[in-house]
Structure formats: C-alpha cells, structure tokens
Amino acid sequence: xxxxxxxxxxxxxxxxxxxxxxxxxxxxxxxxxxxxxxxxxxxxxxxxxxxxxxxxxxxxxxxxxxxxxxxxxxxxxxxxxxxxxxxxxxxxxxxxxxxxxxxxxxxxxxxxxxxxxxxxxxxxxxxxxxxxxxxxxxxxxxxxxxxxxxxxxxxxxxxxxxxxxxxxxxxxxxxxxxxxxxxxxxxxxxxxxxxxxxxxxxxxxxxxxxxxxxxxxxxxxxxxxxxxxxxxxxxxxxxxxxxxxxxxxxxxxx
Amino acid sequence: xxxxxxxxxxxxxxxxxxxxxxxxxxxxxxxxxxxxxxxxxxxxxxxxxxxxxxxxxxxxxxxxxxxxxxxxxxxxxxxxxxxxxxxxxxxxxxxxxxxxxxxxxxxxxxxxxxxxxxxxxxxxxxxxxxxxxxxxxxxxxxxxxxxxxxxxxxxxxxxxxxxxxxxxxxxxxxxxxxxxxxxxxxxxxxxxxxxxxxxxxxxxxxxxxxxxxxxxxxxxxxxxxxxxxxxxxxxxxxxxxxxxxxxxxxxxxxxxxxxxxxxxxxxxxxxxxxxxxxxxxxxxxxxxxxxxxxxxxxxxxxxxxxxx
Ligand SMILES: Nc1ncnc2c1ncn2[C@@H]1O[C@H](COP(=O)(O)OP(=O)(O)O)[C@@H](O)[C@H]1O
Ligand SMILES: [Mg+2]
Numbered sequence: 001x002x003x004x005x006x007x008x009x010x011x012x013x014x015x016x017x018x019x020x021x022x023x024x025x026x027x028x029x030x031x032x033x034x035x036x037x038x039x040x041x042x043x044x045x046x047x048x049x050x051x052x053x054x055x056x057x058x059x060x061x062x063x064x065x066x067x068x069x070x071x072x073x074x075x076x077x078x079x080x081x082x083x084x085x086x087x088x089x090x091x092x093x094x095x096x097x098x099x100x101x102x103x104x105x106x107x108x109x110x111x112x113x114x115x116x117x118x119x120x121x122x123x124x125x126x127x128x129x130x131x132x133x134x135x136x137x138x139x140x141x142x143x144x145x146x147x148x149x150x151x152x153x154x155x156x157x158x159x160x161x162x163x164x165x166x167x168x169x170x171x172x173x174x175x176x177x178x179x180x181x182x183x184x185x186x187x188x189x190x191x192x193x194x195x196x197x198x199x200x201x202x203x204x205x206x207x208x209x210x211x212x213x214x215x216x217x218x219x220x221x222x223x224x225x226x227x228x229x230x231x232x233x234x235x236x237x238x239x240x241x242x243x244x245x246x247x248x249x250x251x252x253x254x
Numbered sequence: 255x256x257x258x259x260x261x262x263x264x265x266x267x268x269x270x271x272x273x274x275x276x277x278x279x280x281x282x283x284x285x286x287x288x289x290x291x292x293x294x295x296x297x298x299x300x301x302x303x304x305x306x307x308x309x310x311x312x313x314x315x316x317x318x319x320x321x322x323x324x325x326x327x328x329x330x331x332x333x334x335x336x337x338x339x340x341x342x343x344x345x346x347x348x349x350x351x352x353x354x355x356x357x358x359x360x361x362x363x364x365x366x367x368x369x370x371x372x373x374x375x376x377x378x379x380x381x382x383x384x385x386x387x388x389x390x391x392x393x394x395x396x397x398x399x400x401x402x403x404x405x406x407x408x409x410x411x412x413x414x415x416x417x418x419x420x421x422x423x424x425x426x427x428x429x430x431x432x433x434x435x436x437x438x439x440x441x442x443x444x445x446x447x448x449x450x451x452x453x454x455x456x457x458x459x460x461x462x463x464x465x466x467x468x469x470x471x472x473x474x475x476x477x478x479x480x481x482x483x484x485x486x487x488x489x490x491x492x493x494x495x496x497x498x499x500x501x502x503x504x505x506x507x508x509x510x511x512x513x514x515x516x517x518x519x520x521x522x523x524x525x526x527x528x529x530x531x532x533x534x535x536x537x538x539x540x541x542x543x544x545x546x547x548x549x550x551x552x553x554x555x556x557x558x559x560x561x562x
Contacts, residue, residue: 005358009344016346079342084403087308087336088359089328252311254265 002090003098010102014068020106027060027114035121046126047216053118054136054212057111061144062171064110065103069151070163072099073248082253093245096152100241103148111141135226136215142233143209147171149240150204156247173199174206204236255321255411255442256284256307262315263302263466276302278466279316284444284459289437291453292446293549294463295557300446301339303463304415308336320411332360335404339415339446341396345389349380349399352388356403367406374402378432394425401432412436414445418452430456450550460549462556469556474549485545486525489516493537504528514540 014020034052038045073096076082085095115137123129150170154163173180177200184196208229211221261280264273276299284290294300305311307318309325320330343352350371357367375381378398383391391399397417404412417433418426430452433443437456447453453460454474461471470477485506491514493501498515502508504524505517519525525542532539 001361002359005355009347009355012351013344013346080338080340081342081344083305083308083310083338084336084341084343084356084400085359086310087331087334087338088356088407089331089361090359091328253305254311 002094003101006085006090006095006098007102007105010072010099011105014103014106015109020064020068023060023064024110024113027056027110028117030056030060031114031117031121035125038125046122046128049118049122049125050133050216051212053121054133054140054215057114057118057137058140058143058212060114061107061110061140062147064107065144065148066151066164066167066171068103068106069148070155070160070167072103072152073155074160074163077253080253086253092248096156096245096248097241100149100152104145107141107144107148111137111144130215130218132211132215132218132221135221136211139209139211139226139229139233142230143206145237146174146204146206146209146233146240149237149244153240153244153247156244156251170203171206174204175210176207177203177205178207204233208232255286256282256290256319256444257322258282258303258307258316258318260316261303261306261313261318263299263306263311264314276466277306277313277316280463280466280468282461282468282471284442286442287437287440288458289433289443289456290445291457291460292444292463293448293450293453293460293553294446295448297465298463299466300463301415304336304339304413304446307413308334332407333410335407335409335412337397337400337404337412337414337417340420341400343388343396343399343403346387348385348387349375349391350384352399353384353403353406356406360407362407370406370408371402374405377435378402379428393420394422394428397421397425397429398432401429405436409441411442411444414443416447417445418447418449426452450548450553454549462553464557464559469559470552477552478546478549484547484551486519486522487516487541487543487545488519488525488528488532489514489540489542490532491515491538491540493532493535497531497535497537501528501531504531 031053034056035049037052038048041048076085086092115134119129119133122133147167147170151163151167154166158166180196181200184193184200187193187196211226214221259281261277262275263277264275266272267274280299280303292300292303302311306313307320307325309328309331318325321333323330344355347355353371353375354367357371362370372381375384378401380395380398380402383395388396388399397420401414401417404414414433417429421429426449433445433456436443457474459471459473460477462469493515501517504519504527506520508515508517517528519528522544529539529542
C-alpha cells in the first residue's frame with residue numbers, strides 16, 4: 001500500500017516531466033526513420049525495420065533508465081522532498097522499492113507504446129507479425145529493469161554525474177562479459193585474470209537479454225531460454241535492490 | 255512528549271573533513287499539551303535537532319525520546335506531524351493529490367483520507383485551489399499546505415521548523431492562528447523560529463539555543479522575571495512653563511502632539527518624580543506604561559554572550 005503510493009507518485013513525477021516526453025519523441029522519431037530508411041534499401045525490409053526498431057527501443061529505454069533512474073533518489077534528496085516522506089511512518093526500503101517500481105511502470109508504458117507503433121509499422125510493410133519479436137521486446141524490458149536497479153544503487157551513494165557514468169559503464173561492460181571471460185582464459189597474468197573473472201561473475205550478463213539478431217534472422221529461440229533469462233534478470237534486480245536498501249538505510253539526509 | 259539527553263551532532267565538511275559541531279549536548283523536554291518555541295539565531299542547530307528527532311540524521315552522541323519511545327523506534331511516527339524548514343513539495347502534484355499521498359503514507363483508508371484532506375484544506379484556506387499544481391503556489395500557500403500535510407494523521411505532536419519564516423504579516427498571523435487552534439485541540443506543538451514577536455503571544459514555554467547550546471528554558475514570564483523594568487512611558491497634559499521644562503530635562507525623550515505630551519523615563523524612580531510634578535502643577539496624567547525588557551532583549555543578550 002505504501003510502496004504503491006510511492007510508486008504511483010513516482011510514475012506521475014516522470015510522466016508529468018517534459019524531459020520524458022522529449023525522450024519518447026526522439027525514440028518515435030528514430031522508429032519512424034528506420035521505417036523510412038527501410039524503403040530506400042535493397043535488403044529485406046522486414047529485417048531492417050526489426051533491427052533498427054528493436055535497437056532504438058533499447059537505446060532510448062537505456063537512456064530513460066539511467067537518466068531518470070539516477071535522478072529518482074537524488075532529486076528527492078536535492079529538493080528535500082524526502083524529509084516529508086521519511087518523517088512519516090514508511091520504512092526506507094518501502095520508499096526505495098516504491099521509487100523503483102514507479103520507474104518500472106514508466107518503462108513498461110514506454111515499451112508498450114513503442115512496441116505497438118513498431119508492430120503496426122511492421123505489419124503494414126510486411127504483413128507479418130512474428131511472435132518472437134515480442135519476446136525480444138520482453139527481454140529488452142528485463143534488461144532495462146536491471147539497468148534501472150543499478151542506476152538506483154549507484155545513486156544511493158554517489159553523485160548524479162558519477163552514478164550516470166557507473167551505470168553507463170555497467171551497461172557497456174555488461175554486454176561484453178563473454179569477451180571478458182575469453183580474455184581471462186587467454187591472459188597469463190594472475191591479477192588481471194582475477195579482475196576479469198570478478199567482473200564476469202558479478203556484473204550482469206546483459207548479452208543474455210539480447211535476442212535481437214536471432215529474431216531478425218528468424219532463428220528460433222527456445223521458450224526455456226527466455227524463461228531462464230527473465231528469471232536471471234529478476235533475481236539480479238532483487239539482489240541489487242537489496243544492496244541499495246542496505247546502503248540507503250544508513251544515509252543521513254542533509 | 256519530547257525528551258533529549260546530551261544530544262550531540264558533529265558534521266564533517268569539506269576535503270579536510272573539518273569538524274563542525276552543530277549540537278553540544280542538548281538536554282531538554284517538551285511536555286504534553288504545550289506550545290514550545292525553540293528559539294535561536296541562524297546556525298544555532300535548531301534544524302539539526304528537529305532532523306534528529308524525525309530520524310532524518312543520526313546523532314553522533316546522546317539520546318532522544320518521542321512519547322517515551324526512543325527515536326529509533328519508528329512506530330511513533332504514526333502520531334507525529336512534521337513540517338520541514340523551507341519545505342519543497344512534489345510540485346507536479348495538485349494540493350489534493352499531495353494530501354492524498356500524505357494520507358496513504360499513514361495507511362489511511364480512502365474515505366478517511368478524503369474527509370481529512372477536505373477538512374484540513376478548509377482549515378488552511380486552500381480548498382479553493384485544491385486542483386492547482388503546487389508549483390503554482392505562493393510561498394505562503396506552500397507553507398500552509400505544508401502544515402496541512404503535517405496534520406493529515408491528526409497527530410498528537412506537531413513539529414514545525416521555522417513555520418513563519420518567509421511569510422508576510424498576514425501569512426504569519428494565519429500560521430499563528432493555526433498553531434493556537436491546534437493547542438486548543440489538545441495537541442503538543444514544538445516549533446523552531448528566529449522570529450521573536452510571535453513567540454511571546456503563542457508559546458507556553460521557550461528554549462533559547464545558541465551555537466548548539468541551550469542557554470535558557472522556561473515560560474516567557476520565568477525567563478523575564480529576573481529582568482528589570484527598562485523604561486516607563488508617560489502621557490500627560492496641562493503642564494506648562496517651568497514645570498514643563500523640568501519634565502523635559504528629567505525624561506530621556508519627549509514628543510508633543512496637540513496638547514498631549516508623551517515622555518519616556520529611564521527607570522521607575524524618575525517616573526515617580528515626574529508623576530508628582532505633573533500632579534503638583536495641576537496637570538493630568540493620561541497614561542503610564544512600564545516597559546519590561548522583552549524576550550527579544552533577552553535573546554540578543556544570550557546571543558551576544560558567547561561572542562565575547
Ligand atoms: N549537512 C550539514 N553538513 C555540515 N554542516 C551542517 C550541516 N547541517 C547543518 N550544519 C551546520 O550545523 C550548524 C547548525 O545548523 P542548523 O541546525 O541548520 O541551524 P538552524 O536551524 O538553527 O539555523 C550550522 O553551523 C551548520 O552550518
Ligand atoms: Mg534551521
């Protein structure tokens with residue numbers, strides 16, 4: 001109930017912000033141009049539409065996750081709105097979880113709107129509606145949930161600029177963990193190996209959520225794989241949120 | 255209602271982690287049903303004290319209790335209302351939405367929330383603008399919605415940080431009336447301020463905090479009982495000539511308006527002599543007002559002490 005109250009309030013906060021609309025606007029613009037672009041090329045139109053659309057949904061989703069995510073807690077501290085919340089009978093974990101769920105809800109709306117537009121475009125130009133493309137979108141959403149949780153975690157102990165850099169780094173490195181493992185296998189130096197292994201095990205393996213290429217090339221992805229990836233993502237999110245609560249619990253609000 | 259014992263707060267600031275001591279062992283008590291004014295100049299440590307009580311910062315020493323329970327026990331928050339200093343609210347919410355959010359955080363049911371929000375918005379005179387976003391609110395309106403949200407749970411203890419700062423005289427009077435209304439309703443009110451004129455009117459007891467130390471605590475009368483009458487103001491008529499000149503020499507200042515003259519005398523002694531003189535010369539005394547030293551004088555004195 002209290003978590004819900006905070007979540008709804010956070011949803012309103014983002015939805016009533018102009019910045020959010022500009023981001024969605026640009027995402028739409030990119031989506032539209034990918035469709036236009038596809039008419040100019042010789043290749044298979046559906047592939048180009050799918051490829052570009054999924055990528056733009058993901059990129060703008062990540063931008064929203066990181067930039068809104070780090071602001072979630074920070075804005076409350078900066079504007080001191082947190083004083084009125086924390087002085088009421090709500091636990092800090094309820095507050096943090098509410099903030100997170102609020103943004104997840106925003107991302108869900110964003111993804112839904114984008115997906116509807118994308119599917120319409122796809123259907124109009126190709127007369128096909130591959131179900132796997134929906135799964136690709138689902139996994140993008142789970143990835144966004146992981147990135148958002150990380151952004152929230154960083155923002156509980158760091159400045160906005162640093163948090164954004166950390167979250168961005170996590171996103172980039174998270175997509176290269178397989179390469180890191182390969183590198184770890186090859187390197188001779190024990191220290192470097194240990195660091196690479198650590199990164200491999202502790203950073204989220206974001207490539208797991210990437211079935212875009214397979215989707216575009218119509219290579220089937222088994223349902224178990226999707227289920228596993230979703231569970232992996234959700235577990236990762238819970239772990240990060242638990243850590244964030246631990247950090248947030250100790251904070252002084254100045 | 256509120257008790258603190260040896261409350262200490264130290265901040266570390268800047269690159270060299272320089273120590274800033276905001277509270278040097280504060281021990282005080284606020285009793286049930288009273289209006290307690292927590293006075294002190296800027297930087298005295300008032301906000302820090304209130305933030306500790308509300309669980310926003312953790313003290314570096316000492317202990318505090320709210321309604322006989324340690325502040326770490328967050329269950330007391332159910333019965334407390336808090337208005338932070340220079341409050342910022344979610345400016346994208348309307349007044350009604352904000353009140354609703356506040357009610358939800360107390361776990362109140364929808365019906366109860368709506369009824370209570372309506373009542374309070376009425377009380378602070380904002381029911382006409384309840385669907386306006388808070389970003390469009392003036393400073394005075396913000397302060398009043400802040401008080402309204404602090405009362406949503408019908409708290410026994412109301413804690414207000416500088417509820418009157420930044421308000422014009424009309425706004426200050428509104429806040430003052432609200433506080434007095436709460437007192438009539440049996441609430442305990444603990445508020446900080448550096449604006450003194452209002453304090454004497456509404457506070458049962460006051461504490462004066464200067465640079466993290468409590469310098470005085472008690473009723474306004476108790477605090478001022480030790481102080482002397484500072485000056486006497488006498489208004490008279492019907493005195494002229496030599497006697498008038500003598501009165502003028504005795505007084506520390508004189509103003510004549512029409513046939514009435516007002517003169518100020520430095521102490522009771524001079525005032526008595528002047529009174530006799532007016533009678534003897536067949537004049538008439540219209541009024542005689544002794545001025546005791548005010549809370550403001552005491553305050554300035556306490557603030558001044560540590561400087562030496
Ligand atoms: N977050 C903080 N970091 C460092 N110093 C602080 C902080 N908050 C307050 N102080 C210092 O503590 C002292 C008391 O501040 P405060 O409680 O805000 O005073 P008041 O509310 O009486 O004006 C001041 O010297 C202030 O600079
Ligand atoms: Mg203050």
